[in-house]
Amino acid sequence: MQIDLSVQNVTRKFGEFTAVDNVSFTVEDGRFFSILGPSGCGKTTLLRMIAGFLEPSSGRIMIRGNDMAGIAPNKRPVNLIFQHLALFPMMNVGDNVAFGLRRRGEKKDQTRRKVASILDRVDLPGFEKKKIDQLSGGQKQRVAIARCLVLEPAVLLLDEPLGALDLKLREQMKVELKKLQTQVGTTFVYITHDQSEALVMSDYVAVMNRGRFEQVDTPQNLYASPKTPFVARFVGDNNSWTGKVVSLKAQSAEIETVDGHHFHIHVQDEIAAGKQVTVFLRPEAMLIAPDAGLTDLNRFKVSVKSILFDGANSRLLVSPVNSEKEMLVALPQNRQFDYIQPKDTVEIGWDQHAGICFPAQEETI
Numbered sequence: 001m002q003i004d005l006s007v008q009n010v011t012r013k014f015g016e017f018t019a020v021d022n023v024s025f026t027v028e029d030g031r032f033f034s035i036l037g038p039s040g041c042g043k044t045t046l047l048r049m050i051a052g053f054l055e056p057s058s059g060r061i062m063i064r065g066n067d068m069a070g071i072a073p074n075k076r077p078v079n080l081i082f083q084h085l086a087l088f089p090m091m092n093v094g095d096n097v098a099f100g101l102r103r104r105g106e107k108k109d110q111t112r113r114k115v116a117s118i119l120d121r122v123d124l125p126g127f128e129k130k131k132i133d134q135l136s137g138g139q140k141q142r143v144a145i146a147r148c149l150v151l152e153p154a155v156l157l158l159d160e161p162l163g164a165l166d167l168k169l170r171e172q173m174k175v176e177l178k179k180l181q182t183q184v185g186t187t188f189v190y191i192t193h194d195q196s197e198a199l200v201m202s203d204y205v206a207v208m209n210r211g212r213f214e215q216v217d218t219p220q221n222l223y224a225s226p227k228t229p230f231v232a233r234f235v236g237d238n239n240s241w242t243g244k245v246v247s248l249k250a251q252s253a254e255i256e257t258v259d260g261h262h263f264h265i266h267v268q269d270e271i272a273a274g275k276q277v278t279v280f281l282r283p284e285a286m287l288i289a290p291d292a293g294l295t296d297l298n299r300f301k302v303s304v305k306s307i308l309f310d311g312a313n314s315r316l317l318v319s320p321v322n323s324e325k326e327m328l329v330a331l332p333q334n335r336q337f338d339y340i341q342p343k344d345t346v347e348i349g350w351d352q353h354a355g356i357c358f359p360a361q362e363e364t365i
């Protein structure tokens with residue numbers, strides 16, 4: 001498989017401050033690769049270095065095997081799409097899409113053919129004469145993408161392109177963008193702070209925190225096997241506890257939480273008795289009595305604070321009796337739990353293999 005983008009030990013400093021800290025990754029041809037992280041973690045700085053608007057302080061960026069050091073943005077085989085699509089409102093769709101080709105001095109006939117063909121591929125056939133302000137938000141998005149793709153970049157860089165859209169359109173565009181990328185087969189590098197965008201669209205996601213990549217993985221692995229506490233918190237919902245290992249037998253650790261609860265969890269080798277730990281459990285790993293999977297080891301009486309109805313993803317917000325600690329419990333999709341009401345007391349628990357446990361000091365948020 002051809003490597004379209006290779007970022008090697010790239011660091012960017014602004015004075016004393018390190019915005020991007022020794023980041024390395026590769027993206028294969030045709031992949032949808034996302035960089036996911038909170039505001040200020042360094043995503044835009046990294047993207048601007050790939051696009052050529054900013055030079056790395058150290059490290060190397062290769063596109064299709066060519067070192068990009070000192071190469072101007074307009075000479076790189078990449079295009080960048082921003083949140084504000086920067087379409088020319090006075091020009092029609094065809095002229096917007098043809099803009100880059102004309103600047104390159106391509107012949108009229110060829111330009112017309114390429115524009116028609118790319119508009120076909122983004123599902124806007126025959127839209128050449130339409131005005132930009134006659135288009136829906138989703139159509140404008142596709143024109144912006146067509147305008148870049150017509151130049152046949154090795155990599156299309158997208159900087160939170162859905163950020164300015166309303167929620168409904170954003171949900172729709174997530175699916176459309178993924179479909180479009182699969183259809184055209186161009187390599188996408190997409191930055192976002194929205195984990196659901198990254199998980200839905202990407203082949204691989206890099207989770208970024210304070211200038212560093214914490215984990216680069218498939219969406220499925222990020223969710224099922226987070227490698228750091230930051231990833232466990234940032235990707236999907238997770239219940240978390242901090243506490244101490246009070247006893248350990250054959251990798252089954254008894255944890256005493258800071259608020260005095262005791263439970264058991266299966267742990268990895270590096271966890272020893274006496275260690276401070278943080279434990280994470282997904283809402284869907286929590287079981288509600290009379291579930292047959294509930295054991296006597298991990299069983300709590302909790303009071304239901306509210307029922308968060310969301311169709312198939314409905315959940316309970318609960319707190320252990322005499323505690324302020326809140327937990328999310330996914331409601332299984334069968335309807336046997338319909339009887340549960342706010343203020344009820346129910347028993348919940350979890351299988352001790354369902355959680356993930358980290359040494360507490362590893363966390364850097």
Ligand code: ATP
Binds near residue numbers: 017019037040193
């Ligand atoms: P957002 O999602 O809010 O856009 P981001 O993850 O894209 O955030 P960056 O814009 O890359 O983050 O910024 C990373 C850090 O680098 C921030 O703390 C920012 O203040 C700092 N930074 C970015 N550009 C400069 C600059 N030109 N000079 C000094 N500091 C900068």
